[in-house]
Amino acid sequence: MVNATKGLFISCDIPMAQFIVNMNAALPASQKFIIHVLDSTHFFVHPDVAGMIRSAISEFRDQNSYEKPT
């Protein structure tokens, strides 16, 4: 019988994919969110982590920015 799992499909580029895998590995086992690693650019994750992933990515992006003081 076919097995159906509900979740979130993530599609990104390879560096972002590595970033997500890293983030997943750093979390304790109860909070790991990746259900399947589909290939090098796609994942299947738990449905509730969308906001957490987005905020982690924007934090990572902001670390690279420098704002000249006015």
Add this chain to the structure above:
Amino acid sequence: MPQVKIIAKNFMDMVASLPAIKLDMLYRNQFICEAILRSLPPLAKKYVLQMLYIDDPITSKSLQEWVIADGSSKHKVSIDRLIQLRVFEVIDRKKETTYKLNPTFQTSLRKHLIYGGILPREPMPPNVIARLPTSEELDAYALEQWECFLLQLISSGQAEKSSSFSSSMMRIFQRGFLRQREKEAPRLTESGFQFLLMDTSAQLWYVIREYISNSEEQGVDQADLIAFLLELSFHTTGEAYNLDTLTDYQTAMIKDLADLGLVKLQKGRKESWFIPTKLATNLSVSLADTTSRKQGFVVVETNFRMYAYSSSKLHCEILRLFSRVEYQLPNLIVAAITKESLYNAFENGITADQIVTFLQQNAHPRVAEKVPSVPENVTDQIRLWETDLHRVEMTPAHHYDEFPSRDVFEAASDFARMHSGLLWEDANKMRMVVRAEIHMLMREHLRSQNK
């Protein structure tokens, strides 16, 4: 991100959307007929003029014979436009359709041809008028009023004069643009930002369109308002017209139009008059005819610096939307396009294309001749920064595996593809990911496969 676009509709589209009775009343006015004639596509103009003195209906077949085979698509477009504006009346007989010119339209246009267009008012004699403003003064006045209005619209604290628009009017205009939260200063919405970056004629259209749609509440008939605006567009820019020649509702409207910068009101010793500006006379011109381009003022350099030769506060506000203003001199604004300022703009709902179009349309005449007017590295980088915000795509979906056989897997994947719900599949391991919206259908399909 959902795109809310403000479409500044053509005046003629608005006229076309009026109900038939109002349109008939409008067509009694000769100037409206002439304005509509001017706005038609060239082939439609030809048809109207040819049918002007023909009283019997003409079959659509004979109308088709007036065009060579190449022009059949243009023919169709013109006929559709004429029917939409109710200039052509369609009479469907059993065998074929025939067209006839709208009789009210026909009589008005014939009268117009014979008697020439005489405005209901004439320019006032020069001995009564103290001093007419020159065309530059008039243009400066119109620009100043319009900018003041826009600044007030976005509620920045920079407006010096407050216009006389009633607060309910301002609220209607602001409805699409400002979002007010309690205890916070009202913030501009996405559509508000996009509105600011449009060019002046498109902005004017939007405001006038809102004004006309809301005129019913003010007790002014929409058709009368459109009639007056179209009449105004036939006046000569820079000539004074006596205020006494206006009817009551027109006098009420003139004050609002003066605040928008369409006319200038002046008072003499005994009489007062109004002078239409370029904004008013360009009203009946369709949006596509942007021949009166105002001068651009922005120079963008390859080091991401922007120099805007303008002293207008509105321009400063617009530039602040997406760049970091460094210095403000009496006639120059120096700004820099930075990643942070662009991220700010993207968060507010402005797209990279809008920013690039704005810069290209307002390029200073010195750089406007160069191709490209904005350096490619700047435009490319703006677009790259935009895509940087959307690196990861997330879609709610369902994952299917453990298919009993390859046939079931193939059937399921074809089913999902037909409903455009297939996001990913792996044929070797027989796994697939399908959109969440299709999940119910997939379940039904798999159940029916099992039986």
